[in-house]
Amino acid sequence: MKTRDKIVNASLELFNEHGERSITTNHIASHLGISPGNLYYHFRNKEDIINSIFSLYEEHLESGSKPYTDVAIDIELLLSYFDAMFNLMWQFRFMYANLADILSRDDSLKKRYLVAQKNVLIRSSTVLKQLKDDGFLAVDDENIVELADTMKMIVSFWISYQLTQSSDSTITKATLYKGLLRVLMMFKAYATEESAATFNRMELHYKQMAQQESVA
Numbered sequence: 142m143k144t145r146d147k148i149v150n151a152s153l154e155l156f157n158e159h160g161e162r163s164i165t166t167n168h169i170a171s172h173l174g175i176s177p178g179n180l181y182y183h184f185r186n187k188e189d190i191i192n193s194i195f196s197l198y199e200e201h202l203e204s205g206s207k208p209y210t211d212v213a214i215d216i217e218l219l220l221s222y223f224d225a226m227f228n229l230m231w232q233f234r235f236m237y238a239n240l241a242d243i244l245s246r247d248d249s250l251k252k253r254y255l256v257a258q259k260n261v262l263i264r265s266s267t268v269l270k271q272l273k274d275d276g277f278l279a280v281d282d283e284n285i286v287e288l289a290d291t292m293k294m295i296v297s298f299w300i301s302y303q304l305t306q307s308s309d310s311t312i313t314k315a316t317l318y319k320g321l322l323r324v325l326m327m328f329k330a331y332a333t334e335e336s337a338a339t340f341n342r343m344e345l346h347y348k349q350m351a352q353q354e355s356v357a
Contacts, residue, residue: 145183147173149197152190156235160310161191161243188247195250198236199257201229206264214275216339222268223321223343226296230317237300238312258293265289277336278328288331292324299323318351 142150151173155164166187170180184190205225209218230237244251266289272278273285280288299320300312325347329340 144175144179145193148180148183149190149193152187153194153197153232153235156194157232161235161239166190188250191243192247192250192253194233194236195253198229198233199253201225201232202257202261203264205229206261206268208264208267208271214272214277216342219339219343220346223325223347226324227314227317227321230296230300230320231314234300234312234317237297238304240297240301258297262286262289262293265293276333277339278331279333280331288327292327295320295324295327313354315351315354318347318354321347322351 148169152164152169155169155172164187166180166184167177169187169190170177173180184193205222205228212218236243244254266286269278269280269285269289270282273280273282299317303312303316303320304310322344325340325344329337329344332340
């Protein structure tokens with residue numbers, strides 16, 4: 142692996158574990174066993190590293206919200222969307238925990254974020270429209286974008302919300318599964334008779350996952 146990639150991966154790991162605000166470039170260099178000068182050869186500063194991490198975030202956003210094509214709608218397909226949502230939140234949890242502050246420090250990053258979020262809203266709205274057309278959701282066309290945006294809002298701010306609701310500053314996988322269950326609750330509210338059983342099975346699955354992580 143190239144040094145630049147090692148720096149990005151190590152930074153992501155440290156930011157997630159300790160919080161982005163408490164980690165400096167010196168911490169990252171020390172963690173990797175390289176000199177600060179070697180790190181600065183690849184990145185100007187910590188914000189430059191965050192921008193590279195954001196590129197990974199953009200890739201995950203795009204791959205996890207693509208409309209489906211030429212496949213049957215079943216529980217496995219729906220679980221794949223929810224699992225992608227979970228993985229995104231877990232892999233980039235430091236960003237979700239401190240999103241407003243990170244974006245406020247870098248205008249160019251905020252512009253990239255707004256573009257990425259606009260694109261994910263378009264793609265997720267398309268998926269919801271597909272689910273409606275395939276008989277899995279009963280929602281009026283004029284409400285689809287707002288429904289997708291509300292789900293996106295839960296994903297974007299679930300972690301920061303949880304951090305304000307407890308004295309515990311640790312975000313666990315169980316915490317994120319509970320967030321998925323809130324999104325799934327919205328799907329269940331718009332479920333058709335044909336899809337209700339599928340969404341109930343998904344709910345049971347993620348409740349079990351949350352329970353397993355809680356006792357792990």
